[in-house]
Structure formats: structure tokens, C-alpha cells
Amino acid sequence: MRPVQHIKLAVDAVVFGYQQQKLHVLLVQQKYGIMKGKWVLVGGFVKDEESLSDAVKRELAEEAGVKVDYMEQLYTFGDDVGRDPRFRVVSVAYFSIVNPKGFKLKADSDASDAQWFAIDELPDLGYDHKIILRAAQQRLSAKLSYQPIGFDLLPKEFAFSELEHLYSTLLDKTIDRRNFRKKILSFGFIEETGKMQAAATGRPAKLFRFNKQKYHQLVKDGFHFDVSLL
Amino acid sequence: MRPVQHIKLAVDAVVFGYQQQKLHVLLVQQKYGIMKGKWVLVGGFVKDEESLSDAVKRELAEEAGVKVDYMEQLYTFGDDVGRDPRFRVVSVAYFSIVNPKGFKLKADSDASDAQWFAIDELPDLGYDHKIILRAAQQRLSAKLSYQPIGFDLLPKEFAFSELEHLYSTLLDKTIDRRNFRKKILSFGFIEETGKMQAAATGRPAKLFRFNKQKYHQLVKDGFHFDVSLL
DNA sequence: ACAAAAGTGTTAATCTTACACCCATGT
DNA sequence: ACATGGGTGTAAGATTAACACTTTTGT
Numbered sequence: 249m250r251p252v253q254h255i256k257l258a259v260d261a262v263v264f265g266y267q268q269q270k271l272h273v274l275l276v277q278q279k280y281g282i283m284k285g286k287w288v289l290v291g292g293f294v295k296d297e298e299s300l301s302d303a304v305k306r307e308l309a310e311e312a313g314v315k316v317d318y319m320e321q322l323y324t325f326g327d328d329v330g331r332d333p334r335f336r337v338v339s340v341a342y343f344s345i346v347n348p349k350g351f352k353l354k355a356d357s358d359a360s361d362a363q364w365f366a367i368d369e370l371p372d373l374g375y376d377h378k379i380i381l382r383a384a385q386q387r388l389s390a391k392l393s394y395q396p397i398g399f400d401l402l403p404k405e406f407a408f409s410e411l412e413h414l415y416s417t418l419l420d421k422t423i424d425r426r427n428f429r430k431k432i433l434s435f436g437f438i439e440e441t442g443k444m445q446a447a448a449t450g451r452p453a454k455l456f457r458f459n460k461q462k463y464h465q466l467v468k469d470g471f472h473f474d475v476s477l478l
Numbered sequence: 479m480r481p482v483q484h485i486k487l488a489v490d491a492v493v494f495g496y497q498q499q500k501l502h503v504l505l506v507q508q509k510y511g512i513m514k515g516k517w518v519l520v521g522g523f524v525k526d527e528e529s530l531s532d533a534v535k536r537e538l539a540e541e542a543g544v545k546v547d548y549m550e551q552l553y554t555f556g557d558d559v560g561r562d563p564r565f566r567v568v569s570v571a572y573f574s575i576v577n578p579k580g581f582k583l584k585a586d587s588d589a590s591d592a593q594w595f596a597i598d599e600l601p602d603l604g605y606d607h608k609i610i611l612r613a614a615q616q617r618l619s620a621k622l623s624y625q626p627i628g629f630d631l632l633p634k635e636f637a638f639s640e641l642e643h644l645y646s647t648l649l650d651k652t653i654d655r656r657n658f659r660k661k662i663l664s665f666g667f668i669e670e671t672g673k674m675q676a677a678a679t680g681r682p683a684k685l686f687r688f689n690k691q692k693y694h695q696l697v698k699d700g701f702h703f704d705v706s707l708l
Numbered sequence: 709a710c711a712a713a714a715g716t717g718t719t720a721a722t723c724t725t726a727c728a729c730c731c732a733t734g735t
Numbered sequence: 736a737c738a739t740g741g742g743t744g745t746a747a748g749a750t751t752a753a754c755a756c757t758t759t760t761g762t
Contacts, residue, residue: 250565251523255487256480257556257568293481296566299557324554324570326487326530335480336526338487338570340554409741426743427725450740451732639714656716657752680713681759 258339259303260291260377262384263316265348266401269413271367271388272348273381276311276360278374282334286374289381290314290362291339304342312362313354318400319344323383331376341380343387345400392418393476396437399458407445407453408432421477431475437462488569489533490521490607492614493546495578496631499643501597501618502578503611506541506590508604512564516604519611520544520592521569534572542592543584548630549574553613561606571610573617575630622648623706626667629688637675637683638662651707661705667692 263274275287290311294303301319308314319342325331326338353362365371373381391397398414399406408429416423432438437459444452463473493504505517520541524533531549538544549572555561556568583592595601603611621627628644629636638659646653662668667689674682697703 251486253486253523254526255524256483257485257487293483294485294556294568296484297559299559300554300568301557321553323551324530326524326570327532329527329529338524338530340556340568407741424726425741426727429742430744431724447733447740449734449738451742453741637714654753655714656754659715660717661751677713677760679711679761681715683714 254336256335256337257294258291258337259294259300259307259342260289260339260380261304261308261316261319261342261344262289262322262381263308263312263314263344263346264384264388264401265346265364266414267348267364268366269410269417271401271418272364273367273370274312274314274346274353274362275365275371275373276362279360283374287363287365287371288374289341289377294340300340301342308344311354311360314346314351314362316344316346318346318397322380322387325376325380328376339380341384343384345388345397347401347403349403389419394472394474396458396463396473405441405443405455405457407455409453411456415475419477435463435466435471435473437466485566485568487524488521488567489524489530489537489572490519490569490610491534491538491546491549491572491574492519492552492611493538493542493544493574493576494614494618494631495576495594496644497578497594498596499647501631501648502594503597503600504542504544504576504583504592505595505601505603506592509590513604517593517595517601518604519571519607524570530570531572538574541584541590544576544581544592546574546576548576548627552610552617555606555610558606569610571614573614575618575627577631577633579633619649624702624704626688626693626703635671635673635685635687637685639683641686645705649707665693665696665701665703667696 261274265272265274274290276290277287278284290307292303292307292311294300298306300321304319305316308316322341322343324338324340329336331337331339348364353364355361355363367385388397392415398411401414402410411432412423412425412428415421415428438456439459441455441457443455445455447453495502495504504520506520507517508514520537522533522537522541524530528536530551534549535546538546552571552573554568554570559566561567561569578594583594585591585593597615600611618627622645628641631644632640641662642653642655642658645651645658668686669689671685671687673685675685677683
């Protein structure tokens with residue numbers, strides 16, 4: 249009893265990056281079709297024999313030339329029956345984090361044109377992608393407090409002031425520099441590299457790195473990452 | 479450019495209830511089809527013009543005669559291309575909580591036969607429903623600590639020992655009775671009913687109720703529910 | 709009077725918060 | 736020498752964790 253059903257299944261990816269002290273999101277401009285000229289999330293229809301996560305990775309590679317470090321399922325948007333004006337599309341949205349310095353975007357492919365946008369300077373988004381993006385932003389803020397994903401947004405070696413700035417910007421909170429540093433260092437998986445940041449001005453900062461192995465070991469031993477409020 | 483796609487979209491619901499001091503889950507037995515005789519989660523295909531959440535509610539009503547208080551999207555299972563042996567099915571799983579005393583199950587409809595199963599006495603499940611159920615169980619445990627969903631599992635009026643037993647069973651932790659009571663009462667949204675529990679044996683317990691209004695008010699004022707570990 | 713479960717308070721230890729001055733570098 | 740951002744410690748307050756005896760009821 250194969251059902252008669254005309255719903256199409258798509259995936260969309262919200263990819264976050266951090267640049268110039270600001271959260272950015274990856275968007276592509278549609279060159280053809282009903283949304284011509286509009287900016288939208290990277291995404292597309294799932295192939296019959298392809299897993300959902302493979303579909304996302306394929307679209308990211310095809311449309312933007314991006315390979316992501318960290319990706320997880322965000323939410324499936326399918327309650328608004330008319331979210332795509334052409335026909336019914338249910339979309340599984342993914343949430344991802346990347347260091348933008350890692351690659352060059354496909355800025356002028358045949359079908360699209362990928363670009364980073366600062367989260368506070370977004371263009372008009374097509375479909376319901378603004379809603380998806382907002383959901384992803386909430387997830388990002390929430391995760392920041394209980395998972396060490398902040399480090400995926402920064403370069404491998406970073407100064408404490410950068411980490412601090414990231415947290416205070418994304419969570420929209422003021423942070424006590426001393427308490428923040430104390431807490432983060434007390435975890436035991438942030439280590440000094442021994443290097444210094446070339447300072448534009450002021451005293452040069454020590455550079456640190458996130459030790460993933462140590463972190464995973466600690467988690468196994470029952471550690472819970474928590475940087476709530478501060 | 480309508481895509482050529484043969485993926486079917488389904489929904490499945492993991493409905494939890496609490497009975498006889500144990501967590502239960504709602505299952506239906508298939509009477510026909512490839513999974514004949516197997517127990518599975520309540521679920522089915524989404525209709526072309528129906529929202530995902532409406533599809534879940536419809537299936538719950540049709541297959542089990544259940545109306546749920548609390549429901550949220552759990553996860554979309556679509557990475558295993560062969561999870562349904564007939565053809566490709568992607569399923570959006572929902573997570574729900576119910577007080578089983580609220581209704582009589584449709585125990586002998588045409589297509590199915592609904593029943594509660596204690597979580598530690600499960601039958602063999604069809605499809606990948608064991609995996610979906612495990613994911614739901616993890617979500618339940620996690621939520622228990624940071625959202626007041628425990629109260630949805632209990633009767634409207636309950637004794638502290640019941641709440642305590644629920645938490646210690648579902649989180650598999652031992653609880654200090656005094657500290658637990660102190661903490662829960664300190665929230666300010668659990669109130670005495672003035673009634674007493676008819677005790678089988680021992681001193682009768684005071685009955686309490688969860689004041690939803692007060693809880694929502696507190697959340698608005700910045701309150702965060704948290705019953706971690708203890 | 710005894711068995712069974714409910715109810716209750718105090719203390720030590722830990723974690724969190726608030727807060728201000730000196731340091732290293734470039735101009 | 737001054738401007739700029741980096742680095743650091745301590746004390747008060749709040750929260751959590753550990754712990755055992757008395758009360759109420761039914762038999």
C-alpha cells in the first residue's frame with residue numbers, strides 16, 4: 249500500500265562563521281527560478297538513494313564549495329503547508345559551524361553565488377528561511393553555554409579576549425574577564441601554545457588552543473561543559 | 479523544475495506515560511502488511527495538505543484513541559535509506575507525554591491494537607523504532623532536568639514521594655528526600671492542595687499540584703527550571 | 709507496641725560573584 | 736611618558752551536599 253503522496257523533501261543548511269568579531273551566516277543568491285535574485289540558505293532536494301546528511305554535504309559542496317567541521321540536525325519545517333509557493337516541500341534543516349578562513353567560497357557558479365553575511369546585516373531571505381535562521385541562532389546561543397562549540401568558530405589558536413568577545417557578542421551578556429578566564433582554564437582542556445599574538449596595540453596576548461582529546465576524555469569521566477551566563 | 483523524487487514522508491510518535499511507578503510507552507500492533515504482528519510506534523504517512531503535527535495528532539487519534547497534552551518534534555530519521563524495507567521512507571519522529579489515566583486505548587480497531595508497555599518489558603519493535611524510542615528516552619531524561627515535564631507524567635495531584643520516585647527511576651539516580659523537597663518547593667510553583675493521600679500504610683502524604691500559571695509567570699521573569707542530578 | 713512511610717533543619721564545603729590595579733608593548 | 740589592551744587575587748555571599756530523628760497512621 250504505497251501511499252499517494254506528492255510532498256517533496258528538501259534539506260537546508262544554516263552555516264555559521266565568525267569573522268571580524270561578528271557572527272556571519274552563509275547564503276546563496278538564486279540565479280534562476282521563482283526566487284531569482286533572493287538570498288537563501290544552502291539547500292536542495294534530497295535524492296532518492298541519498299541520506300539526509302549526505303544531501304546537505306553535497307549541496308554545501310556544490311552550491312558554496314564549503315566543507316563543514318560540525319553539523320547537526322536542527323529541525324524539520326513542515327507545518328506550514330505553503331512554505332514553498334510551487335508545491336509542498338518539507339525541509340529538514342541542519343545547523344553547522346565553520347571557520348570561514350578554511351576555504352574560498354564558490355562565488356560565481358552557474359546557479360548561485362555564495363557569500364557570508366553578518367547576522368545584523370542580512371538581506372531579505374526567500375521562502376521561510378528567516379524563520380529557519382532564527383531557530384538556528386537560538387540553537388547556537390543555547391549550545392554555546394553547554395557545549396564547547398565556540399572553539400569551532402575561532403581560529404585554532406586564539407587569545408582569551410577573542411573568546412570572551414565571541415561569548416559576550418553571541419549571548420549578548422557582559423562578561424567579567426577574570427572570572428571567565430578562571431572558569432575556562434579550570435576546565436583543563438584549554439592550553440597555552442606558548443606563542444603570542446602580534447598585537448596591533450597594547451600588551452601582546454598569549455595564544456591558547458582547545459585540546460579536543462582532553463575534552464573528550466573529561467566528558468567520558470563525567471565532565472559537563474557549562475559556561476552559563478557568567 | 480519539480481524534482482523527480484520517490485521518497486515518502488511519514489511521522490511517528492513516541493508517547494510516554496507513567497503507571498505503576500514505571501515509565502511506559504504506547505505501541506500498536508500491526509494487523510496487516512509487511513510488519514504484521516510486530517509492535518511499532520504510532521505513525522503513518524503524511525497527507526499532501528496536512529501539517530506534520532496534524533498528521534501526528536490524526537494518527538494518534540485513529541490508531542490509539544489518544545489525545546496528547548504535550549508534544550514536540552524529536553528528530554527526523556532519514557539517514558538510513560533502507561529503514562523501511564518496502565521503499566524509501568523518511569520519518570519525522572515526535573515526542574510526547576501523557577497521563578495514561580486520561581483515556582481508554584483503542585484496543586481493537588481494524589488495523590491495529592494499541593497498548594502500553596513498561597519500558598523494561600518491551601516486545602520486539604518493527605522498522606527502526608527501537609532506535610527512535612531510545613532517542614526519545616534520552617530526550618526525556620534530558621528534559622526532566624531542565625523542564626517541568628515530570629508533572630505531565632503524574633496525576634494532577636501527587637505526593638512528593640511519587641515525584642521523587644519518578645525522578646529517581648527515570649534518571650537512575652538516588653535522591654536525598656529532604657534536599658529534593660526543599661529545592662522543588664523553593665521554586666514556588668508547587669502548591670499544597672490541602673488534601674491527603676489515602677495511605678495504604680504509613681503516615682498519609684500531603685498532596686501537591688503544579689501551578690502552570692505561576693510557572694509561566696516565573697519563566698517570563700527569567701526563572702530557569704533546573705533539577706540536575708541532586 | 710510496632711511497622712511503614714512522611715516530614716523536617718543544621719552545618720560544612722563548594723561555587724559564584726564582585727571588584728581594581730599593575731604589566732608589556734608600540735608610538 | 737602615555738595610550739592601549741593583557742594579565743592577575745581575594746573576600747563575601749549564595750548554593751549545594753551530607754546527614755538522622757520524630758510524626759502520623761494502620762494493624
